Amino acid sequence: MLPDPNSLSGPLDPAPDAGWTDAPPRMGFFTDTSVCIGCKACEVACKEWNDVPGSGLDLLGMSYDNTGALTANSWRHVAFVEQSRPAGRSAPGPEFLGMPGAQPPGRAGDAQGRTDFRWLMMSDVCKHCTHAACLDVCPTGSLFRTEFGTVVVQEDICNGCGYCISACPYGVIDQRKGDGRAWKCTLCYDRMGAGQTPACAQACPTESIQYGPLDELRERAAARVATLHERGVPEARLYGHDPDDGVGGDGAFFLLLDEPEVYGLPPDPVVTTRDLPKMWKRAGLAALAMAAAAVAAFVGGSS
Template identity: 85%
Template sequence: MLPDPNSLSGPLDPAPDAGWADAPPRMGFFTDTSVCIGCKACEVACKEWNDVPGSGLDLLGMSYDNTGALTANSWRHVAFVEQPRPAGHRSPPFAGTPAGGSVSASSAAAGTGNPTGTDPGVPPGSADAAARMAGPGSAPAGPEFLGMPGAQPPGRAGGTEGRTDFRWLMMSDVCKHCTHAACLDVCPTGSLFRTEFGTVVVQEDICNGCGYCISACPYGVIDQRAGDGRAWKCTLCYDRIGAGKTPACAQACPTESIQYGPLDELRERAAARVATLHERGVAEARLYGHDPDDGVGGDGAFFLLLDEPEVYGLPPDPVVTTRDLPKMWKRAGLAALAMAAAAVAAFVGGSS
């Protein structure tokens, strides 16, 4: 169904509009890039669970990035962005950590780098990722270890006195599962469909390889597989979530950068996380894809970014590409009627 051009914000949950009666809560992803360490566990888990072909070993001349973008063979893509930092920039301390210091051993042993246990970026009851990765009996080494802005690049040891002239931004990108999905609007076979969880899935056995969805996607997510021709993308592990399980990428993420759950809860958690980062002095933290009044009606997979969207290869103002189709069809219909009326008038006039 084409979106109403006069009400792009629409409902937050598109499943009922797709015909799902008594649909469960809309599910989605919140990806907190401030704690992404670029390990690519999400990429591997996605490939293993969904039997996605390998992307090959090609570093592309872009640091540790061997995939480059979301493709038919990469349904998750971890971006590595290396930036110069402003002079005098200093990473803010992690919550509950003295400036320039490290998390206490007792906090690490307790499974949290935040003694108050109030960090909204970590779901209640779960161990802090930095403490887990530090290993038994050792404490995390401050903000550089925690993946905060200004973090050391992967494989570089050192604390707060290390190199400070650049920073690495990392983000695990994925299909956005838009509220108003243009790919659904243009698919002629019904291969793409809206699930009861509000996500968008491609049925490869119905796809005819026309490629309309590829040009319609405002994020450039969907791709055709070489030698196959059909469209492929993230399904948000529809088979897993239908069985009450967590998607493979979120299950594998060691820092809980990728969080899965009811979209309403994720939005609340994300807003609290941004507020916390602002209090810590990370003024550049902002959300992307969370606004139901944006050009796609909000995304089912949204992000916390530490710079402008363009830095991560994301469009700053995505718009559902089929937004104007209802108006265009209406105008085309009126024009056709006018032409038909003119032809009839000409025929009648010529006959008389």
């Protein structure tokens, strides 16, 4: 279903709009980057469960990040961002992570303040947008909306046209070399159908990746941000949680400790097919006008 060109807020749960009756609650991911330790257990679990091929070595200037980005062979990608810090800036106390004696991620330093950088780590994934442009442009029906509100690629139907790749506002979808078909996170649709937690969330040792009903995750995330603000972390913010944003909100959203661009995320993502209904209407009117002009010319010429 194409997005309403006049409003992209829409319902929080897109499954009923996709034709699912008596759909279960919309499920999704809340990724809390403030407790991510960069262990990459999520990447390994995703590859093992979904039989995703190895990614090779692709540093892309991201320090110790050995996968580089979300690709057809990396459905979860843990970004390592080494960031300079203003000298003398204080760090939150051990309670920052909610674990006794824990240190804030990347805010390492000694008593003399000789370390002026921090690590920002984030496990990125397909956002499973409420208004998913990839669904709008797929000519084969390979991409579909599940009863859980997620977006899945059926690789046996994909013809490798690549339309979904250019349509995704996050640059998530990718074609596999030597294959040509599009691949991305399915949010472990097979596990969800069996009532199981997706592999990445199951493997995460710090509960940085949390899975559950999306409305519950949003409440949990808001409370977490409020807690971090109280503990002296004013930069904590949510990304992808707002149903009134340019994609109608994401089924996988994040708690960040800096601007989205720092993590390689677009600051204001917009569903790329939002203007298609208007364009098709204009094209139809133009075609009618041309047809009318051709008829008028024919009638005029014959008389």
